[in-house]
Amino acid sequence: MSRETIPLTELKLPAFGAWEPGWFLLTAGEKGAGNFNSMTVSWGAMGVIWHRPFVMVVVRPQRYTRQFMERHNTFSLCAFDDQYRPALEKLGRQSGRDTAKMAECGLTPIELSLIPTPGFAEAKLILECRKMYFDDLEPAHFLADFIAPNYQGDYHRMYFGEVLAAAGTPEYRR
Numbered sequence: 001m002s003r004e005t006i007p008l009t010e011l012k013l014p015a016f017g018a019w020e021p022g023w024f025l026l027t028a029g030e031k032g033a034g035n036f037n038s039m040t041v042s043w044g045a046m047g048v049i050w051h052r053p054f055v056m057v058v059v060r061p062q063r064y065t066r067q068f069m070e071r072h073n074t075f076s077l078c079a080f081d082d083q084y085r086p087a088l089e090k091l092g093r094q095s096g097r098d099t100a101k102m103a104e105c106g107l108t109p110i111e112l113s114l115i116p117t118p119g120f121a122e123a124k125l126i127l128e129c130r131k132m133y134f135d136d137l138e139p140a141h142f143l144a145d146f147i148a149p150n151y152q153g154d155y156h157r158m159y160f161g162e163v164l165a166a167a168g169t170p171e172y173r174r
């Protein structure tokens with residue numbers, strides 16, 4: 001996929017649709033077999049905080065990717081064309097803890113410019129992120145009755161990552 005660097009002030013993507021029905025691939029760790037892991041995510045947000053562009057992803061405790069999110073300071077977030085939906089299905093249904101999904105998914109890890117975490121050659125958008133804040137969802141703070149049924153004690157950890165760089169196809173540039 002041919003991507004160009006996109007200044008963050010010119011990055012354009014649908015605020016909600018990029019997450020659902022669009023999906024992202026969250027990758028944490030460092031390039032090298034077994035040193036990183038990816039999972040599909042569709043809950044999250046992007047915006048500005050502390051004068052920095054950021055993405056927030058939410059990761060349940062049982063995800064294998066969570067261990068990599070904890071151990072490493074950086075992560076990448078990639079978006080793909082529909083033709084890679086089966087790969088994202090696999091990465092979002094199987095765990096890297098007990099399968100070889102990273103090797104089997106057909107995506108090609110590539111080095112990124114600013115962080116040791118890989119992106120993927122097939123991605124149409126790659127965001128390079130550095131963790132800057134985390135917190136666990138607090139069930140005592142749930143204000144709507146539709147939230148609790150999503151959990152069996154496995155409350156998401158939110159990670160705020162400063163977006164250091166974006167590279168994408170022209171559709172992502174305003």
Ligand SMILES: Cc1cc2nc3c(=O)[nH]c(=O)nc-3n(C[C@H](O)[C@H](O)[C@H](O)COP(=O)(O)O)c2cc1C
Nearest residue numbers: 039040041042043059060064065092093094095096
């Ligand atoms: C469309 C889709 C969206 C998902 N979004 C999230 C999410 O935002 N947070 C999360 O913790 N799990 C999410 N998941 C589940 C993980 O991707 C899934 O459990 C994955 O197998 C975890 O892989 P791992 O154990 O290798 O980290 C999603 C799955 C799918 C299919």
